[in-house]
Amino acid sequence: MNARTESQYLQTLSNQHLDALEEETIFILREVAATFERPALLFSGGKDSLVLLQCAEKAFGRGRIPYPLLMIDTGHNFAEVTEFRDFRAQELGAELIVRSVEDSMKRGTVRLAHAGESRNVHQSVTLLEAIEEFRFDALIGGARRDEEKARAKERIFSHRDSFGQWQPKDQRPELWTLFNTRLQTGEHFRVFPISNWTELDVWQYIAREHVALPSLYYAHARQVVERRGLLVPVTDLTPAREGETVETRRVRFRTVGDITCTCPVESPAATAAEVVIETISANVSERGATRMDDKTSDASMEKRKKDGYF
DSSP: OOHHHHHHHHHHSOOTHHHHHHHHHHHHHHHHHHHOSSEEEEOOSSHHHHHHHHHHHHHHOTTOOSSOEEEEEOSOBOHHHHHHHHHHHHHHTOOEEEEEHHHHHHHTSOOOSSTTSOSGGGHHHHHHHHHHHHTOSEEEOOOOTTSOTTGGGOOSEEEEOTTSOBOGGGOOOOGGGOOOOOOOTTOEEEEOTTTTOOHHHHHHHHHHHTOOOOGGGSOEEEEEEEETTEEEEOOSSSOOOTTOOOEEEEEEOSSOOBTTTBOOEEOOOOSHHHHHHHHHTOOSOHHHHHBGGGSSOTTHHHHHHHTTOO
16 A cells, blocks of 8 residues: 555544543543552553553653552563563653562462463463552553453453452443442452453554554564464574574564563564554454464453463
């Protein structure tokens, strides 16, 4: 699609619905601040959490976000993302709390089956330890219902029991935007203000609001190998295996997580507007196209959520 055609197409693509989505998100962010004593905003430096942070800045103002930002670091995150995370937190004057899976490993609460095992799933343990340490009663996250089947079951205010577990049958109805936020001792909520957004909504919002993102969300040259239908980045943590052919391709990341389980997609999209056009024609969800840890079984995400995952 040439530049002129792309520009004309974007002009005909309505983004008026973004105002309603943004308004809902701001309302929920303010509701959390008014209702809970010790909330925190889960902030990874990824696109969804950056959109959430943009809405928080609009809700409260720069330097006035009333809850800290919490990052659970596997130690295997992309440097571009962690550097951007630190920059954005400092820019907003927000408190940033980082807790590491490596610290949980030193305490013996996380034990890897082998040195090369992905640490992504073990974030649940470190997150629950952070909740206990700071006595958080609500954690705001950037999950969306369109990402994955288990996440489609989520309420906006997702109740977690005293073990930090998600029980789908125990979730509370949310009629007429009325939220039951009562808690028993030791329980907490995970709150998802952008639940009703889609990947396309996120990218339209990024384009409209000029939300800055880490560079790896846009097209760049990277060495990859094809494995199980995915493009696996070649890194020290994910080296090529015997018999695999290393290729340099122009790729971008649709979602970003632990290096050991996050894959890019082939793409020439170098701007948010170009990603919007590309996203319209996508026929595979972003997690389905890019996450190795979701390939293990159809219920893999639901199992992790029941264990306390984000």
